Amino acid sequence: MCGRYVTVSSIQTVEQRFNVKAPTPWASNTNVSHGDRAPVVASDKPGEVQLMQFGFTPGWAKKQYYMINARAEGDRNAVNDPSYTGAMGILDKPMFRKAIRSQRCLVVADAFIEGPEREKLSKPYVIYPRDGQRPFALAGIWDEWCDPSSGELLRSFAVLTTVSNPLTQAIGHHRAPVILDPDREREWLNPETPLGDITSMLRTWDAKRFNAYPISSAIRDPRRNGSGLLEPVGLRIWPEFTHEIHSTLEVFGMKESQSRSRRAAEASDTSRGATPPSDLAAEPHRSTWGRQGSLFD
Numbered sequence: 581m582c583g584r585y586v587t588v589s590s591i592q593t594v595e596q597r598f599n600v601k602a603p604t605p606w607a608s609n610t611n612v613s614h615g616d617r618a619p620v621v622a623s624d625k626p627g628e629v630q631l632m633q634f635g636f637t638p639g640w641a642k643k644q645y646y647m648i649n650a651r652a653e654g655d656r657n658a659v660n661d662p663s664y665t666g667a668m669g670i671l672d673k674p675m676f677r678k679a680i681r682s683q684r685c686l687v688v689a690d691a692f693i694e695g696p697e698r699e700k701l702s703k704p705y706v707i708y709p710r711d712g713q714r715p716f717a718l719a720g721i722w723d724e725w726c727d728p729s730s731g732e733l734l735r736s737f738a739v740l741t742t743v744s745n746p747l748t749q750a751i752g753h754h755r756a757p758v759i760l761d762p763d764r765e766r767e768w769l770n771p772e773t774p775l776g777d778i779t780s781m782l783r784t785w786d787a788k789r790f791n792a793y794p795i796s797s798a799i800r801d802p803r804r805n806g807s808g809l810l811e812p813v814g815l816r817i818w819p820e821f822t823h824e825i826h827s828t829l830e831v832f833g834m835k836e837s838q839s840r841s842r843r844a845a846e847a848s849d850t851s852r853g854a855t856p857p858s859d860l861a862a863e864p865h866r867s868t869w870g871r872q873g874s875l876f877d
Contacts, residue, residue, distance in 0.1 A: 582739045582757035583648050584693035585612045589715045602629040610809050613802035614648050620737055622685040622722050626769045636738035637725040650676045652742045652782035660754040662743045668779040679721035682771045685737055686717035696752030701800040705751050705792040706810055717765050719758035747787035750817045759785045792817045
C-alpha cells in the first residue's frame with residue numbers, strides 16, 4: 581500500500597526532469613493524502629503536468645470511490661508472496677482494466693511514506709532515493725468521472741503497488757509502490773505500448789537504490805504538512821553517515837523557508853485549538869542528526 585507520499589521539488593525541476601510544461605502551479609506537499617490534488621503527467625497530455633485528485637474513481641461509477649492504490653497482481657498473490665512472478669491480474673479487474681490499458685500516468689514524487697503492516701502510520705518511515713535523483717515517477721492510472729449530482733468533471737489517479745522488497749520488508753510492510761525506470765516512463769505513458777511491456781514494468785524495484793528512516797506518527801493526520809513531518813526520529817535502514825548538521829533545511833523546492841512553514845503549522849494548529857506534538861514543537865535539527873541526517877541533508 582502507498583497511501584502517503586511527498587512532492588516538494590520545484591516546478592522548474594519537475595519540468596526539466598520529465599521534459600514537460602506546467603501550466604498550473606501547485607504547492608509543495610510533504611503529506612499527500614487521499615483527496616489531495618497532486619501533479620501527474622498523464623497519457624492524454626504527455627507534454628504537460630496536470631493536477632489530479634489522489635484517489636481513483638472510474639468513469640462509469642455512480643459515486644466517488646477514492647481508490648488510492650491498485651494491486652498489480654489483482655486478485656492473484658493473495659498472500660503477498662514477495663517472490664511472486666505470475667500474471668498481473670489488474671488487467672482483469674473491472675475497476676482498473678480500462679485505465680491500465682490506455683490511461684496511465686507518472687505520479688511525481690520525491691519520497692513516499694510506509695509503515696509496518698500492523699502498526700501502519702503509527703510507526704511511519706519515509707522512503708527516498710539514495711542517489712538523490714528526485715523527483716521520480718510512481719506508476720499510476722487515471723480516469724475522468726462526472727459527478728451525477730453536479731455535473732462536475734473530476735480527474736483522479738491511483739498508484740500501482742507490487743510485491744515487497746528487502747527495504748519495505750525491513751520496515752515490516754508487505755507491499756511496495758511501483759517505481760518506474762526513467763528510461764521506460766515514456767513507454768508507460770504511450771497507449772500503444774504492448775500490454776506485455778506494460779506488465780513487465782510492474783515488478784518491484786532494487787531496494788538498494790532507496791533508503792528509509794523513521795519519522796513522527798504526526799504524519800497520520802492528513803491536515804498536517806511541512807518539513808517537520810520529515811524529521812528523523814531514529815536510524816536509517818541502510819547506514820548512511822553524515823558529517824555535519826546543515827544550518828538550513830530547504831525541504832520545499834518552492835522556496836518555503838523553515839520559519840515560514842513552522843509559523844504556518846503553528847497557526848494551523850492554533851486555529852483548530854490544538855497543541856503541536858512535542859516532537860514537532862522542538863527545533864528541527866536535533867542532536868541525533870549528527871550521525872543520521874534527514875531526507876534532504
